[in-house]
Amino acid sequence: MSSPELLLQVLRTELRAAGVTYKMLAERIGMSESSMKRMFGQKDMTLSRLAQICKAAGIALEDVLRQAADVTPHSDTLSLAQERSLMADPKLLLVAICCLGHWTLEQIVETYRLSEAECILQLVALDRLELIELRPHNRYRLNVSAAFHWRPDGPVQQYFRDYVVGDYFNGRFDGAGETLLCVPARLSATSAQQVVQKIQQLVAELASLQQEDRRLQPQERDGFTLLLGLRSWEFSAFTALRREAPPPAQLHQIGPRNR
8 A cells, every 4th residue: 555545544544533524624625525535535645735634624644644654454363362351251342343343432332231431441451452542532443454354263253153143144134235145056166265255355345335434424324244154065954865875886806707
C-alpha cells in the first residue's frame, strides 16, 4: 500500500471514530458530498488538503501522520492463550465479538445488560489481551486484520461448534438479505481449493462492505452473520443407506491342473 493510500486509510478510521461523515465534512469545507467522496475515492490527496480536512474534523494531523508511520501488519488470528482468556469470561467474549463488529461502547451498553463501567472494564481487558488498542473517550482500534478468523482448533471455534451452529441454523433464513443454500458437488481437490479461495474473497468483500457501512447511522444497519463451510462430507443418514463394499476378489493359483 502506498503512503497516500495509507494516510487516507488512517484518516477514514479517525473520521469514523470522531463520528464525522463525508456529508458533514463537505459542509464544513464548502464542498459537495459527491466531490468529497470522489476525492477520497481517488486515493490521493495533497498535504494541504489533508491538513484542511483534519482541522475541519477536529482531528490532529500529527496523530494521522504518526499512526500511518506506526502501522504494522496485523495478525489474522489470536494466540491459543488469548482465545482461552476470552472463553474464561462470557461477557469478555461478548464484548470482543462486538468490537470485531466495530460496535461503539454506547451501542454495546444500549443492547446488552452491561453497565458502562462493566463495559469499560471489558475493553481494558481486551486492550491487555492486545485484541484492541484502547484510546481516549473509550474509542478503540482493532489489532487484528480484516481477514481475522478464529483458530480452527481453538476453544472459541469449538464453542461455536457445540452451541452456536445449531442456534444459527434454527432460523428460517427468509428475511430481507437472508438466504440458506446447501449445494452438493463432486469436485477434484484442485477445484475444491478454488472454491475455498473464492470464499476467502467473499469474506474480504464482506469486511470491506462493513467498513463502508460504518458511516451509516446505527438504525440503518443490522447484525448479519455469514457462516460458510466446505468439507468432504455425507449426511450420516445417507451413509447408512450405502451398499456394502463387495469382498475383495479371491486370487486363484495359476498352475497345471490336477489330473
